[in-house]
Amino acid sequence: MSAPFIQIENVHKHFGSTHALRGVSTYVNKGEVLVVIGPSGCGKSTLLRSINGLETIDAGKIIVDNNVIDAKHKNINAVRAEVGMVFQQFNLFPHLTVLENLTLAQIKVRKRDKKSSQDIAHDLLKKVRIPEKISMYPGQLSGGQQQRVAIARALAMNPKVMLFDEPTSALDPEMINEVLDVMLDLAREGMTMLVVSHEMGFARNAASRVVFMDAGAIVAEGTPHEMFDNPTNERMKQFLSKILH
């Protein structure tokens, strides 16, 4: 087997006196969906954000498709070109229409012409099932629709891996599924994904592996079946008993 697409080796990160990541090591193979769960403040978002350089790391290294990121955080732009990111708060550009949100980076970063970037945008909006919202502004869309536009915006850059940072946590309950469905489609198509989420249903259905983090470290790791049906780790059992009712 070839080297994993993302390799995370002994990563440390401090915020002032808080030791947010304490020697985290894991990997994501091509086509795999890794779901990271854990209580708030356990460092799962920080781990995700350090993969595309939104957080710098203090020690260790992260290798994304043969690009090395370490404490000197070189190669960030090379990595960002390969990595799509979806945020909890969507972070669509409110002054641009849905179409412009999808085409701006294609034109400015990927140097595509207007026509082909718009064609790609049209196709992706169909894929996330909101082609009719193309000329609206983000403020006119529901949360679920905004998040689907955000997914399409990231996909427009043809990333090799997609990072999801609690993509449904800011949504009303009835909108969660429309976003999860799009993510499931992506997983089935073989997109490499790293997902921080509390949606256990999604983890069960889509995850190749599940990682449980607590206090800045990975304390358990396995298939969804191993992790949810026969958890061996005490802390993990506690966590599950609180979130599964």
Place this chain on the structure above:
Amino acid sequence: MGRFASGPKATYIPTDETPQTAQGRAIDRLSTLPWWLIILLLLGVFLVHQLSSNEPYVTAFNRVVNGIGTTLLVTGVGYTLAICFGLVAGLGRVSKNILIFNAATLYVQVIRGVPILVQMLYWSFVIVPLGATALNALGAWLAPVLGDASFLVKIQSRDIDFMWRVTFALAFAYGGFEAETFRAGIESIGKGQMEAARSLGMSYPQAMLYIILPQAIRRVLPPLGNDLISMLKDSSLVSALGVREMTQEARLLAAANFRYIETYSSLAFMYLSLTLILSLFVRGIENRWKQG
């Protein structure tokens, strides 16, 4: 003027004290009328009447009008430059580069701590002459390359008109204020916008240009508009250096004919008219941009 236009808030909550009689309601209504506007209009009508019929007023008005072009030129050029200085320094104030950040902060702090009039004197009588001397020295040093009579050698500080010195000084001073306005605007845009732009592969300048600044500038239009009006008023300071804009024309006239009341009333009326027109114009632009 928007914030004064509505007058005191009149909320009618029926209580025992609410006047029930027709007379009471009429008094209540009268108290919410924009009296300040009525007084202003009456004053305006009176002054317009004086300006068209009363001889000393006509003289004063005609004289002050001579300076209106210079006032508008100083304000227009000064404001355009100030926006450029302010944008550059404002970007410097949010920069993570220590050198750029400190240079921008030094600029802003110095500007805010020295009166504008003093800054005008300083540019006019210290920096421009020193700069001319420095250019001359540079010209002498480069004489082997540029020749003995290059423009660098010939330049003299008196070639630079006082109007441009003080206009530049005014622009430099206002640039310091605009820098803080732009900084506040940029910082008011959520961190997530920059993160989203960067994670799409945009560079920092691209993210600023296409994502942050368009939102930030829309947000700071009201203070930027206020500063345009302030600058129109502060352009009167350049009269202290003999630039013949409206205030200087009025001073010269009053010094000659001692008609202080007529001259300075005309002058104040002119400024008031200009600022009112300008504030309507600024509000129009704000509304257009808000929709766009």
